[in-house]
Amino acid sequence: MHAEQKKEEPVAVQPPKSLDCGPKPSSVSNRDQKDQQLWRLASMQHELCLSGRFQGVVAESWTKLKTRVENATTSHERTLISFEIEQFASAFMYGNSQREAELREAERLDVERREAERREAERLEAKRREATEQLEVEAERLDAERALIKKKLSDTANLDTTKCQPVVSTDCMRELLMQRLRIVQEAFLRTNPPSKLQPIRELVAIGNEIRAASTSEKLQQAWQVLNAWQQRHLPQ
Structure with missing residues (x-):
């Protein structure tokens, strides 16, 4: 009998390993x-x-x-x-016209996105500068108003009756007092007090007292009452 030839076992075919290419790179947002x-x-x-194809010369x-x-x-x-x-890219990437078109489109979209982001950043920056300029202008206006009110308060700090004629001295003093009362009230309202009802009532009472006064002493x-009110509500 012929010796039985030993049959070779078939070699199992290994399935090809899947390529570990990782995720698609995210596009960068900066312009570097x-x-x-x-x-x-x-x-x-x-x-x-x-x-x-990422092997060898490539x-x-x-x-x-x-x-x-x-x-x-x-x-x-x-x-x-x-x-x-x-x-x-021309040598190794664009052999496939469809792939080339896809890459070109991806690049175009990325350029458009970055350009849109740039324009939006410029718009926001311009808006921020405009808001800052408006705040500066408003601050200057408020400073000027406060300076004007402060000057008015200073100018009327003393009851100067030198310009009043003796015959109408009382009426003249009353008018000076009412002018000062209005200036004090305006200055108080510009401070945006948390509670203004009671102080305004006090000013109204002082105004009534001024109108009712019939002598220079009253x-x-x-005048002294108004000065005391100012010291309480408009500290320097």
């Missing part, structure tokens, strides 16, 4: 040329990896380009690198 170039290279690496060329991007120090170098990146008393 280095970051944009690195993102472009990472995107191309991802596409080449998915198609199984991988070597890509690695050299990436090293140049990372080490470039001048804008001239980066301009040359941008040209070389396009050459790399007007002097009303």
Whole structure:
């Protein structure tokens, strides 16, 4: 009998390993040329990896380009690198017209997005500057108003009756007091007090006292009452 030949066991065919290409690189939001170039290279690496072409000469060329991007120090170098990146893309990426169209569209959308973000940032900055300028103008206006009120209060701090004629001295004093009362009330209201009802009632009472005064002595008393009210509610 012939010796039975030992049959060779069939070799199990291993299923091809799935490529671990990682997630698609996220687009960068800033306008730094280095970051944009690195993102472009990472995107191309991802596409080449998915198609199984990121190996050999392709991988070597890509690695050299990436090293140049990372080490470039001048804008001239980066301009040359941008040209070389396009050459790399033309040589290894754009063999498929559909893929080329997709990449071009992705780039176009990314450029549009970054341009929209730039315009929005400029709009917000202009709006912020306008608001700041308006606040400064308003602050200057309020300062001018406060200075004017302060000057009026200072100018009427003393009951100057030198311009009053003796015959109408009482009426003149009364008018001076009423002028000061109005100035004090205006200054008080501009302070935006949390509670103004009672102080205003007191001013109304002082005004009634001024109107009812028939002698210079009573007007002097009303003047003192008004000064006391001012010291309580309008401290310097």
